[in-house]
Each structure stands twice: as C-alpha cells, then as structure tokens.
Amino acid sequence: MHLVPADRAGRRTIDGHRVCDAIAAIGDTGRLRTWADRFSLLADANRLALLLALHRTGPLAVSDLAVATGMNDPAVSQALRLLRAAGVVAGEKEGRVVRYRVVDPEVGALLGHC
Amino acid sequence: MHLVPADRAGRRTIDGHRVCDAIAAIGDTGRLRTWADRFSLLADANRLALLLALHRTGPLAVSDLAVATGMNDPAVSQALRLLRAAGVVAGEKEGRVVRYRVVDPEVGALLGHC
DNA sequence: TGCATAGCTGCGTATCCGCGCAGGTATTCA
C-alpha cells in the first residue's frame, strides 16, 4: 500500500493510510485533467448560457444564440469553436445557416443538474 | 412571448420563437452565474483532486492533502480557503490539525459523476 | 453580376488566476 510517489515519500503525514486512500480516490491524472477541462467549459456564464439553450431547446443558429444570450456573433462563434474542438457541440450547415447542438452525453448530464 | 430585451429587439433572428424558447431555457442570470461559479471551482485539476479526495475518503488534514496531491501546503491552504469561502468545504480544528470535508450537496453530486 | 446576410478568423488588450516564496500565528511537547 505504498501509493505515495517516491518524490513525496519523505514528507510527514498525519494519517498515512488515509493518504493512500486519498491517492486512490483521486485516481488517474489523465482522467482528472479530462474532468477538470470538462468543468472548465461550463465555468463561463456565457458558454453555460449557450449550452443550456442548446441542451433544452434543441438545435439553434449562431445569430439566434447571439440574440438570446446578448453576446455579439464573434464571441458566440469563438465560444462555439472552443466547444466544438472539445467535442461538446456539433454544427450542421443548412444553406448559410449553421445549427448547433450538444453531442457530448457527459456534458449533457451535467447540464441536467442546472 | 416577447422575451427578447429591448436593447436586442432590433436584431435579426432566424427562428424568432426558438429565440424566446432559448431565453426561457437560459433562465435567471443570477442562477446562471451561480452555476458557472460552481463549475469554476471544479475546473482546476488540483482543486478537483482535493475535492475528490475529500469526497471519497472523508475528512482529511491539510498536510495529508498536500502529500496526496503533490502540492505544497500554501497552495493547498489557498485552494481550501477559496472552497471554504464558497461554502463547498468546511474545516474542523482538532488540536493543531484541521480536517476538511465537503459540505455542499450540489458539488457532492457533481463529484459523483467523475 | 452585385448586394446583403450568416458565420468565421486574427489581433491586441485587459483581466483574472494559480502558484512559489518568505514570513507569521497557534498548538504541542521536551
């Protein structure tokens, strides 16, 4: 049960076994980063507004999102680009209109809490 | 059904009624900010590690959290101060040791997803 | 073909935030 990495093994602890439990509870670093990044996408009020609108009312065009949130279109575009790069939303082009929707089920579940 | 504020009423829309639906879906601005702030607390890998450790293994001392996460104690203290100010965690002093735990049920529910 | 609209991109800036470092306070024990 020596889950403490070698570079921290010399440090004093209060409850050694609970430290090991905590390390096990934290789990893989990559998984941790993935979730932190996911939460980071929801941590901005404007992005959260966009995602809630898409999650609850279905596919919406960029202009409509801009009007609904009070942002101007470059800001909406930039936010959507970020979310699209993260695989959270996807856009479907119909003529010169692009309608976005939420495609990440994990994020969808988180949005269900708000 | 004129949910569009006066200052944006002049802007063009693709689907006017869906814009109103979206505004209703976004809801109150204050509630939006509250949730964005909540997600913001989970958006940092180190804070998320602290919270997961506390959530899954119960009360832990600051030093033990520092060893478990690889942070040094000032960083842990500062993170815990932030979380305590937000009402997410609470510390109980026993002698010269302070053990923290998660007290916000909303955040606890979010941590259950990771 | 010419014009208007929907959406995207690059740039510069202002802001925020997490962390390391040094030092301070409180509690325990010899």
Next chain:
DNA sequence: TGAATACCTGCGCGGATACGCAGCTATGCA
C-alpha cells in the same frame, strides 16, 4: 520556556483567456 510542527497569509510573477474590433468567406436573392 524554547523548539518543532500544522496551518495560514501577503506579495509578486507568469500563464491563460474572454472579449471587442476589423476584416474575410460563403451562400442566397434580385
């Protein structure tokens, strides 16, 4: 009483980022 320990705080820096502005591309229509 003095030393060691657990925790907290202030300061300063480096990095990330969200937004406004200007300009670009693509599609539809007269």
